[in-house]
Amino acid sequence: MNAILVAAGIACALTTALSVLLLVAERVLVNYGQCRIDVNEGEKTVEVKGGGTLLGSLKSNGVYLASACGGRGTCAYCKCQIHDGGGPVGPTEQPLLTQDEINRNVRISCQVKVRADMKIHVPEDLLAVKQYAARTERIRDLTHDIKELRFALTEPGTIKFKAGRYVQLEAPAYGDNPEPVQRAYSISSVPSETDHVELIVRLVPGGICTTYVFEHLKEGDDVTFTGPFGEFEINESDKPMVWIAGGSGMAPFWSMVRHLKEVGNSRPVKYFFGAVQRRDLFFLEELRALAKELDWFEYYPALSAAAEEDNWDGDVGLITEVVDTYVEQGTDAEGYLCGSPGMCDAACKVLHAKGITTDRIFFDKFA
Amino acid sequence: MTDMMTILAQTTDTAEALRQTDPSMMTQMVLILLAAAFTENILLTRFLGMCPFLAVSRNLRSATGMGLAVVFVTTGTVFLNSLLYYKVLVPIQAAGVPIPAESLKLILFIVIIAAFVQFMEMLIERISLKLYVALGIFLPLITVNCAILGASLFMVNKDLTNAESLVYGFGAGLGWCIAIILMAGIREKLKKAKIPAGLEGPGITLIITGIMALTFIIFQGMIQT
DSSP: OHHHHHHHHHHHHHHHHHHHHHHHHHHHHSOOOEEEEEETTTTEEEEEETTSBHHHHHHTTTOOOOOSSSSSSSSOTTEEEEEESOOSOOTTTGGGSOHHHHHTTEEEGGGOBOOSOEEEEOOGGGSOOEEEEEEEEEEEESSSSEEEEEEEEEESSOOOOOTTOEEEEEEOOBTTBOSOEEEEEEBOSOTTOTTEEEEEEEOOTTOHHHHIIIIIOOTTOEEEEEEEEOOOOOOSSSSOEEEEEEGGGHHHHHHHHHHHHHTTOOSOEEEEEEESSGGGOOSHHHHHHHHHHOTTEEEEEEESSOOGGGOOOSEESOHHHHHHHHSOTTOOOEEEEEEOHHHHHHHHHHHHHTTOOGGGEEEEEOO | OHHHHHHHHHOOOHHHHHHHHOOOHHHHHHHHHHIIIIITOTTTTTOOSHHHHHHSOSSHHHHHHHHHHHHHHHHHHHHHHHHIIIIIIHHHHHTTOOOOHHHHHHHHHHHHHHHHHHHHHHHHHHHOHHHHHHHTTHHHHHTTOHHHHHHHHHHHHTTOOHHHHHHHHHHHHHHHHHHHHHHHHHHHHHTTSOOOGGGTTHHHHHHHHHHHHHHHGGGGGTSOO
16 A cells, blocks of 8 residues: 555656656747747738747737648648748648749748748738828819829838728818728729829718818828728739729729739720719720720720710710620620729629629729 | 567566676677667567557658657667666665555656657757757657667666666667668568559558568577577
8 A cells, every 4th residue: 555655656756847847848948039020021020929830920910821720731821931040841841832832932831930030921912901101292183072192102111002902091180070080092003103102082071081181181291091901903814804983983993904004914804984974084085095005905984964065975874784785795704893882783783694793793892 | 568568578688698798898888789779679579669660661761760769769768767767766665665666667667758758859949950850740759659668668677777778778779760761661662563452551561570570580699698
């Protein structure tokens, strides 16, 4: 009996001692201190406690790499490039990477521990949204109720975005508006112009931000906005595109058409723009010139209620009717819509009728 | 576990015989090393550590990693267990405390092995990432490799001193490492061979292991006792 107790005591004592030793060792050995992760050449820097996986460390700092397996190293969705501080490629990563990927420093981020300062590269889109300070460089009237704003970025000095993204412009407290509010506006400038951002803002009667833009904002004023946000973009395929917009829904397409021109696009695009009268149309000459210049681009402005003095010789009627006329039945095109919910829903219906299914229609609906 | 016990009982006590012939210290160490690695190859004459041997011998690269990890862990744990047994358990028993050192060692050796592997995994990761990448994933697997525990238990059976057990542990691990590397080499060649469907995989591997074990019998006469 005594022997059993002593034996159990010795076993327990040894186990406890070793456990304590391991815990202390973990504290000392697995403590890598604070590590700095430099994401995309300084676009974002995060300070993390070393010892965790790269995937988890990034996640807790707002950089969300895709992961389907939950960090078990099987799905290989969380790939990213580690240019410095990643250590050698581990045996659990090897089967998931091609030789070409290994040469390009691609790693499986859930299998890489943060042990030192790192320099990594993730897809641009994943980088969290930033806050930008900018100076209002130009405000011009496009129509009686639509203005174009041009901002020169001051801090940070450049922005990266895809055509179709939007930013949230902040209206500071003014007059009856007690606190700052943010409103979303699509970027209308081209992505290649990285030091400027242009927005197209339509006056919403009683709207806090649009009233600020129309009545208070002056050239030379400082503004702040956050972005880029959104998922509206040109889908990667070679299918023809049908663009439908109204009012300030022009913004993403004005950016896209010039972006496509810059990158040497050849996908056919039919752009339908709906307005009430001639005075609601803007960029008319520019877009018509583009349509003449680019063989893949067709522009169809349409007025729903042209006034006598407009002398309008273009298409008339609701934009959906014009779309119905010019888009052939059973087309394999993709639909891109930007405008009020009412317009988008109506446009959706006519596109469905033409045989364009929901999975081929992309929206930027705004209220 | 029972088969291990029978093996333990049959173990030829080479070390004891060596000590009686009293060669110089150095020669004795070399003989212990050779005996552990070849004449008493822990895998091919004792058939311990078969699971990782069958599982990880498909290609030379991982077999080498596994083999080196086993060398490293047996060397360390046999020495630590030897210290624990001769410097702690035996003195306690000698002091009149009624502990069953013989049966207690089985539990304590496993605890030591587990803790050693855990500790080494952390330490290697800290010291050399290259080494960690080469051995890292094999280390946790080794905790349950019965060759490791077997080596420690043989060490007690053979009545080795602390210094001798260090050499013995290294030799036992080396023997296991040589065996798995040989097997991986053969299996890489086997990929091109036509093997009857029923014998593919573990079947042919076990047969080859048997043939390899037969060839290792030639080492038996190497060390005259």
